[in-house]
Amino acid sequence: MKSFSAIIQRHEILRTNLTQVKGEAVQIIHLQVDFKPVIIDIASLPQNLQEQKISKLAEQEALQTFDLEKDLLLRITLIKLTDIEHVILFTMHHIISDGWSIGIFVNEFTTIYKAFVE
Numbered sequence: 001m002k003s004f005s006a007i008i009q010r011h012e013i014l015r016t017n018l019t020q021v022k023g024e025a026v027q028i029i030h031l032q033v034d035f036k037p038v039i040i041d042i043a044s045l046p047q048n049l050q051e052q053k054i055s056k057l058a059e060q061e062a063l064q065t066f067d068l069e070k071d072l073l074l075r076i077t078l079i080k081l082t083d084i085e086h087v088i089l090f091t092m093h094h095i096i097s098d099g100w101s102i103g104i105f106v107n108e109f110t111t112i113y114k115a116f117v118e
Contacts, residue, residue, distance in 0.1 A: 001037055001078075002116055003037075003109055003112040003113040004035060004037065004076055004109070004117075005035050005103065005111050005117055006099045007108050007109060007112060008035055008072075008074070009032070009110075010108070012029045013096045013101075013109055014033075014072075014073070014074050014096065015029055015030045015031075015032070015033045015072075016028065016029050016030070016045055016073065016096065017068060017069055017071075017073070018068040018069065018095070019068075019069045026068065027114070032085045033072055033106060035072065037075075037076040037077065038075070038076070038077040039076070039077075039078045039079055039080065040057065040077060040080065041079075041080040042054075042079060042080065042081065043080050043081060043083070047079070050081055053077060053079075057079065057089065058089055060076065061077060061089050061091050062091065064091070066093045068093070068095070069096065073092065073093040073095065074090070074091070074092050074096070075089075075090075075091040076088060076089065076090055076091075077089040077091075090102075090105070092105075
């Protein structure tokens with residue numbers, strides 16, 4: 001999870017909330033945020049049930065709303081399948097991401113994760 005924390009610290013938009021002041025949208029950029037990924041262990045389930053559970057969790061996550069004023073606008077869920085196999089669900093509010101920025105996020109995550117592993 002250190003990789004995600006490092007990326008969040010590098011990019012202000014991942015530490016940003018939005019509020020209204022006199023009817024105008026205002027960005028609030030936090031110096032640091034309390035990032036806590038959700039970790040779900042489904043290693044005890046057989047593989048076919050794991051796949052069903054992952055689909056259900058992804059669907060539930062996609063339907064969960066963000067509070068623009070209070071929530072971190074990035075959510076990460078780590079689903080443990082085995083001791084060495086995991087699925088990561090990234091959920092970003094569209095106000096802080098697009099196809100291009102998601103690509104940057106994934107590339108940075110891959111690079112930072114490899115560096116931490118080595």
